[in-house]
Amino acid sequence: MPFHVRDPWRKQYFDAVPCPPDIHIPIDDIDCWEWYPEYHYIYDKLHVARSQGVPSGLAEDMPGAFPVFAKPRINLKGMGVGSRVICDAETFRTHMTPGMIWMERFTGPHVSTDCAVVKGEVRWIRHAEGIPSSEGTFRYWTIHGMEDLALGQYLADWIASELPRYTGMINIETIGGRIIEAQIRFADQWCDLYGRDWFKAVVALYGEGRWPLVEDTVRRGYSVPLFARHGCVPPHPPEEVQEAIRAMPNVSSLQITYHPQQPGEAHPMPPGGFRLGIVNGWDLPDLFSARRALAAAFPCVEMLEL
Structure with a gap:
């Protein structure tokens, strides 16, 4: 099985996917961090913010305005661990610790986007919009195609700038059209909805450096x-x-x-x-x-x- 799975509930997606034994496809950020040290900066949320010109800083950098969103600078566990909105300077001084960053608090749709990338060029893209519930939880996600062309172009431009030599999958989370974090992998929560031909294309992407999948329609x-x-x-x-x-x-x-x-x-x-x-x-x-x-x-x- 070419997909390296740490959580057993994900194996159902990958067990039947044929692949040469020398191809290795990461699912977990811990593996991505180990296998791709040249791309560690993609996991640095301060870098991600500053690459877009977004107001941001470390614990010693008092924001010029509140509220801001605070979170670990690097989080390989996911699920919004340690994140929160900070509304005033007193809370900022109490909550912010070394290893955390703050950034402008965005509003608008929360979207998780998977992209297949060949040498910095996006060859396939799929958006999933989350309906938030409370404190980092979501009621559900809607997985759709290219309805948001502006967001797709923004992400393609950012990838071309930040990852000009990269070939593989990348997942990018945005709020209101601005990037909040990125990972050198795809979202494993709903990848079964992409179809069996998609899994074969991922194998070709990592094994041959090409993206063969052609989709006439996208099923929501x-x-x-x-x-x-x-x-x-x-x-x-x-x-x-x-x-x-x-x-x-x-x-x-x-x-x-x-x-x-x-x-x-x-x-x-x-x-x-x-x-x-x-x-x-x-x-x-x-x-x-x-x-x-x-x-x-x-x-x-x-x-x-x-």
Whole structure:
């Protein structure tokens, strides 16, 4: 299997993808950091901000105006760990520690964009827009094509400038059309919605340096997470329950996204909730039904918004 997977719930996407054994495709930022030291600067959120001319700084740099958004300068665990809005100078002095950065707080759509890149040129792009809930959690994501041409061009220009020799996948998160972070990989939460031919194209990208996929149409999909309140790490639902949810109408996949043998604090999670699972598929009402069925499999756990 060419896709290096650390979380077992992702393996369902990659096990059946044929690939020569000498091709290695990273899924996790820890592997990206180890394999691509020449691109460490892409994970530096201060660099990302300043590359766009965005007001930003370190803990010793008092912002000229509030609110600002504070977060770790480098975060290889994801999930918004350690991030928060800071509204005044007193909170800034209390919260900001070495290793953190602040940047202008953006407003507008939160979009995660996957790009296939050949020598700095974007050859394929797919946007996913998140509907925020609270404190870093999302109600659901809508995965679509190239409806936002302006955003696609902005990202293509940034990639050409920042990664002129890079070939591979890159994921970029934006709010209101401005980049907040980037990773040298694709988003593994909803990659099953891209289709089997897409996985074959990724193998060709890393193995041959080319992007062979041609798409006539793009099917809209959705990724719907289930969040519970922090404080409890329950057992996984029985396998027969999981299989029944996977068989529900318009469901593409089900992921149970935590390790039941580990304590809650060992899981990188947003402040607003503990993510129990994700349902991906093609029809939003059907996926909401599947999420409710998944929530019912945790009868003693307090859920967030359903």
